[in-house]
Amino acid sequence: MPTMKSRIGLWVLASTLFAASILLPCAVGQSSRSVDQGFNGTAADPPVAVRPLTREERFHWFVDSSVGPKSLGAGVISAAWGTAFNNPEEYGPHWDGFAKRYGMRLTGIAASNAIEAGLGSVWGEDPRYSAAGEGTIWARVGHAAKMTVLANRADGSVGPAYARYAGISGSNFLSNTWRVESDSTTGAAVKRIGFGFAGKFAGNVFDEFWPDLRRKVFRRK
Numbered sequence: 145m146p147t148m149k150s151r152i153g154l155w156v157l158a159s160t161l162f163a164a165s166i167l168l169p170c171a172v173g174q175s176s177r178s179v180d181q182g183f184n185g186t187a188a189d190p191p192v193a194v195r196p197l198t199r200e201e202r203f204h205w206f207v208d209s210s211v212g213p214k215s216l217g218a219g220v221i222s223a224a225w226g227t228a229f230n231n232p233e234e235y236g237p238h239w240d241g242f243a244k245r246y247g248m249r250l251t252g253i254a255a256s257n258a259i260e261a262g263l264g265s266v267w268g269e270d271p272r273y274s275a276a277g278e279g280t281i282w283a284r285v286g287h288a289a290k291m292t293v294l295a296n297r298a299d300g301s302v303g304p305a306y307a308r309y310a311g312i313s314g315s316n317f318l319s320n321t322w323r324v325e326s327d328s329t330t331g332a333a334v335k336r337i338g339f340g341f342a343g344k345f346a347g348n349v350f351d352e353f354w355p356d357l358r359r360k361v362f363r364r365k
Contacts, residue, residue, distance in 0.1 A: 196298040197270060205271055206261045210254045214347065219249050234324040248323065256315035256340065264307035268298025271308065275352045288348035292341055312340040 197205070209215055223246035227237055235241035260271050274296055276287040295305035316336040320328040 196268060197265075197272070202261050202265060202271075206257050209257045209271070210250070214350065215253060218343065218347075219246050219253075222246075222249050232324050232327040234326060248319070251322075252315050252319045252336075255318055256311040258311075259314050260305075260307045260311035262307075263310055264295070267306075269303075269305060269307045270296040270298070271305075272296075273348050273351045275355070277352075277355075284352050285349060288352050289345055291348055292345040308344070312344070313337050316340065 223242050226232075226235075226245045227242040230237040230241070235244045257271075260269075263269075264271055273288075273291055276284045278284075279287075293305055293308075294302050295308060296302055316333045319336075320330075320333055323332075326332075
């Protein structure tokens with residue numbers, strides 16, 4: 145009889161394959177309008193007109209978010225951290241362990257992005273981060289935090305990032321089927337989900353402020 149972990153893994157795997165199968169066709173459906181309530185309980189800013197993704201742009205987002213420079217660099221930091229503290233200990237504190245941790249993160253990120261891009265295409269959820277670009281530092285950090293759990297829609301509205309929730313949560317439970325024993329528990333998956341959203345927030349902050357830093361550092365004399 146299959147174990148509970150196996151049943152969960154098979155269910156999530158099926159969801160991932162479904163998401164991947166519609167990633168290329170990307171039949172963008174009609175997005176349901178939803179009202180975005182800010183963290184302070186007040187109505188959010190008016191919807192910003194964001195051009196819907198084309199099929200090619202959505203696929204490009206998937207590739208860049210999975211194996212682009214920012215993702216690969218974050219993978220080096222994550223794998224180095226895990227190797228330094230030998231977590232999980234089955235991999236060991238050496239280069240071989242670093243490679244295993246790096247590969248494990250890469251497969252999880254790819255699965256998460258496939259689910260987010262694929263499912264999001266059904267109701268027009270845009271996985272891209274739209275920077276505020278102006279305002280105080282804390283206001284922009286708050287915007288980055290808000291857009292960690294919200295997403296733009298094809299109709300110009302902003303709503304909960306359901307495809308992102310499914311991607312981050314589903315990929316982490318899916319990866320339990322091939323992770324080492326100490327790292328394949330439900331508690332470990334929940335912890336990785338938290339780290340996944342924290343990583344998304346950090347990526348949003350980077351995207352928010354990097355253009356400003358780049359202009360200041362590389363501006364012409």
